[in-house]
Amino acid sequence: MSDRESILGAIKAANRSAQFAVDQIEKEAADLVANPEEVQPKFEGVSLLDRFIAKATSERVTATVDQVVDMADVPVIVSEYLSQAAQNGAVTVQESGPLDEMDWSKLNRTSVLAEDGGIAVTLAEFGIAETGSVVFRSGSHGPILQNFLPLYHIVVLKASTLLAYPEDLWSHLGGKSAPQSRLLTIVTGTSGTADIEAKNVRGAHGPRFMHIIVVLD
Amino acid sequence: MIQTSDRFREHVARALTDDDLKVALTRTTGLLQSRRRQVVDEYAEYNEARSRAAAIKDHTLRYLGHYLEMFEANATTNGAVVHWARTPAEARRIVAKICTDAGAKTATRVKSMLGEEIGIAEALEDAGVERIETDLAEHIIQLAEDPPSHIVMPAMHKTHEQVATLFDDKHTVVPDSHDIPDLVGSARRELRQKFLNADVGISGANFLIAETGAIVTVTNEGNSELTCTPPKVHIVTAGIEKVIPGMDHASVFLRLLSRAAIGAEITQYTTFYNGPKRAGDADGPQDYHIVLVDNHRTDMLGSDLQPMLRCIRCGACMNHCPVYAAVGGHAYGAVYPGPMGSVLTPALSSLKAAKDLPNACTLNGRCREVCPVNIPLPDMLRSLRARQWDAKLASPVTKAALATWGFMARRPKLYHLVTGLGVHGLRVWAFGRNRIRRMPFAGGWVKHRDLPRPERGSFMQQYNASEHATRNRK
Numbered sequence: 001m002s003d004r005e006s007i008l009g010a011i012k013a014a015n016r017s018a019q020f021a022v023d024q025i026e027k028e029a030a031d032l033v034a035n036p037e038e039v040q041p042k043f044e045g046v047s048l049l050d051r052f053i054a055k056a057t058s059e060r061v062t063a064t065v066d067q068v069v070d071m072a073d074v075p076v077i078v079s080e081y082l083s084q085a086a087q088n089g090a091v092t093v094q095e096s097g098p099l100d101e102m103d104w105s106k107l108n109r110t111s112v113l114a115e116d117g118g119i120a121v122t123l124a125e126f127g128i129a130e131t132g133s134v135v136f137r138s139g140s141h142g143p144i145l146q147n148f149l150p151l152y153h154i155v156v157l158k159a160s161t162l163l164a165y166p167e168d169l170w171s172h173l174g175g176k177s178a179p180q181s182r183l184l185t186i187v188t189g190t191s192g193t194a195d196i197e198a199k200n201v202r203g204a205h206g207p208r209f210m211h212i213i214v215v216l217d
Numbered sequence: 218m219i220q221t222s223d224r225f226r227e228h229v230a231r232a233l234t235d236d237d238l239k240v241a242l243t244r245t246t247g248l249l250q251s252r253r254r255q256v257v258d259e260y261a262e263y264n265e266a267r268s269r270a271a272a273i274k275d276h277t278l279r280y281l282g283h284y285l286e287m288f289e290a291n292a293t294t295n296g297a298v299v300h301w302a303r304t305p306a307e308a309r310r311i312v313a314k315i316c317t318d319a320g321a322k323t324a325t326r327v328k329s330m331l332g333e334e335i336g337i338a339e340a341l342e343d344a345g346v347e348r349i350e351t352d353l354a355e356h357i358i359q360l361a362e363d364p365p366s367h368i369v370m371p372a373m374h375k376t377h378e379q380v381a382t383l384f385d386d387k388h389t390v391v392p393d394s395h396d397i398p399d400l401v402g403s404a405r406r407e408l409r410q411k412f413l414n415a416d417v418g419i420s421g422a423n424f425l426i427a428e429t430g431a432i433v434t435v436t437n438e439g440n441s442e443l444t445c446t447p448p449k450v451h452i453v454t455a456g457i458e459k460v461i462p463g464m465d466h467a468s469v470f471l472r473l474l475s476r477a478a479i480g481a482e483i484t485q486y487t488t489f490y491n492g493p494k495r496a497g498d499a500d501g502p503q504d505y506h507i508v509l510v511d512n513h514r515t516d517m518l519g520s521d522l523q524p525m526l527r528c529i530r531c532g533a534c535m536n537h538c539p540v541y542a543a544v545g546g547h548a549y550g551a552v553y554p555g556p557m558g559s560v561l562t563p564a565l566s567s568l569k570a571a572k573d574l575p576n577a578c579t580l581n582g583r584c585r586e587v588c589p590v591n592i593p594l595p596d597m598l599r600s601l602r603a604r605q606w607d608a609k610l611a612s613p614v615t616k617a618a619l620a621t622w623g624f625m626a627r628r629p630k631l632y633h634l635v636t637g638l639g640v641h642g643l644r645v646w647a648f649g650r651n652r653i654r655r656m657p658f659a660g661g662w663v664k665h666r667d668l669p670r671p672e673r674g675s676f677m678q679q680y681n682a683s684e685h686a687t688r689n690r691k
Contacts, residue, residue: 011285029463039265060481139497180489201397206439
């Protein structure tokens with residue numbers, strides 16, 4: 001007997017009473033997550049954008065946020081941010097999608113991100129207001145590692161892609177039978193660790209600084 | 218790691234005289250408790266989320282076969298190769314073979330307790346693969362050649378001074394200073410190239426999503442994504458109890474897991490992996506394997522230990538356990554320490570090999586109180602004690618003490634006389650001070666702490682006196 005048969009056989013023996021039709025299991029599973037508002041932290045009276053900014057810039061998340069009205073202003077904001085941070089190194093900008101076509105002539109743009117200490121600008125697909133998180137997926141639009149390798153991670157987020165809760169994100173992914181990207185990540189602030197004496201330190205393996213530029217589209 | 222739970226008493230004796238351990242535990246447990254308290258208090262929907270999470274796990278366990286087959290089918294459609302292992306030995310064989318077939322020389326690894334449980338380190342050694350631990354705490358204990366002492370923070374037993382000495386000794390470039398941020402920076406520098414050059418990346422999974430076939434990792438460091446993207450092979454090892462029905466169910470757990478584990482509303486990186494590199498993807502592994510491991514979980518299913526299979530490995534029970542806070546994780550001599558470990562270790566090995574663990578508990582109930590999936594840990598520890606008694610594993614001292622107590626409890630007059638005398642005796646022995654520091658024949662009780670001087674009179678003496686006074690007043 002294979003290990004698969006042996007494990008599934010042992011489960012069947014242990015769960016003798018559980019002989020139900022699949023549609024009944026599905027109904028039970030759906031009932032367990034009905035009315036998601038009962039478990040979602042409330043932020044009534046606060047706009048998605050205000051909640052997002054409050055959470056993203058909170059002490060625990062440690063991102064900084066800028067807002068621009070026009071997408072075309074993003075490169076200027078990036079330059080200003082980097083000069084304030086006294087960073088003049090090469091900048092890697094996501095090569096496909098709207099960021100690529102912008103005027104980056106004021107910056108030293110490079111297509112190869114440094115193995116460490118680099119600066120990357122990427123476009124988030126969604127933002128989540130509940131926790132101040134940004135969402136990225138792997139694909140042909142650029143290496144997913146651009147979101148994990150740099151020291152400075154500059155994220156461009158369109159305000160129109162802000163969602164209230166992660167439950168809202170799942171419905172944007174095309175449902176359970178839609179093909180999914182290899183990787184989907186919900187990033188909340190900078191890479192951190194509390195592994196030495198439970199002290200929170202930033203820049204563990206990933207970015208130490210995250211700057212989010214919200215485009216009010 | 219080799220289980221040494223049968224030497225619990227010996228380990229405890231050593232732990233209680235380890236001053237560095239005392240410092241390390243004092244610096245961490247209080248901080249973890251207050252951080253958790255704060256975010257749980259702020260989350261008004263906590264109780265509803267907690268009862269839903271327990272109900273979702275119970276539901277999934279009831280139809281575990283159905284959900285595992287659904288997960289397998291969807292993961293396979295996504296491009297995963299799904300393996301099943303009844304035992305740790307089989308899991309090790311599968312992992313070693315994948316590495317050998319890939320011609321791997323190095324493997325980066327994201328911390329997973331299941332990996333520790335099945336002995337991933339041994340599997341890689343057998344396959345001649347250099348193992349690179351990427352979680353900071355795992356990196357520390359790999360260099361120190363220590364076993365993990367906590368399931369979320371495996372290096373909790375180390376002070377930053379000890380880590381500094383270790384990095385000075387072992388890192389290619391020594392740390393810039395002995396401050397914690399520079400120690401973190403030194404590990405970043407040491408591991409960077411290894412991340413990018415590894416042949417295989419190995420992760421665990423916090424959740425397996427049946428309806429999509431995704432596996433989920435939850436980290437703060439971002440080491441999971443750096444481990445699972447550059448190499449040509451990604452291997453996931455996960456316990457079969459990690460499966461949950463769907464993405465909406467995952468949301469319920471994600472809110473609870475990070476609050477309970479580290480006192481944060483969400484961890485920095487919550488990542489869903491759906492398979493190998495897709496056509497056109499800019500990066501990602503060519504091959505993707507998932508190893509589903511049983512290792513006695515099916516024995517727990519349908520038994521009185523089944524609620525333990527709800528566990529999401531947050532570590533809150535150990536952060537709030539007075540026994541863990543006094544002796545640390547190594548004393549338990551097993552992969553899983555603290556209250557959850559005291560239930561799990563006997564189930565994964567044997568009651569005999571772990572016989573002291575269910576007794577290393579004061580039944581104060583804090584572990585259950587802070588458990589995000591409401592596992593009745595004290596009840597389970599009590600039932601393990603009863604099983605020990607039935608299996609005649611109780612020590613002669615315990616047997617004699619219980620027999621004496623039983624004899625007295627059946628003779629209330631004698632019982633009250635003896636306890637009353639005992640209280641009086643202790644008050645005399647305190648010599649007017651508030652603390653008792655020495656105790657003839659029972660030195661162990663006061664070796665590492667003082668006993669407070671008892672109140673005047675036993676409970677019954679005080680109760681009777683107050684009843685008497687009340688009646689006189691009427």
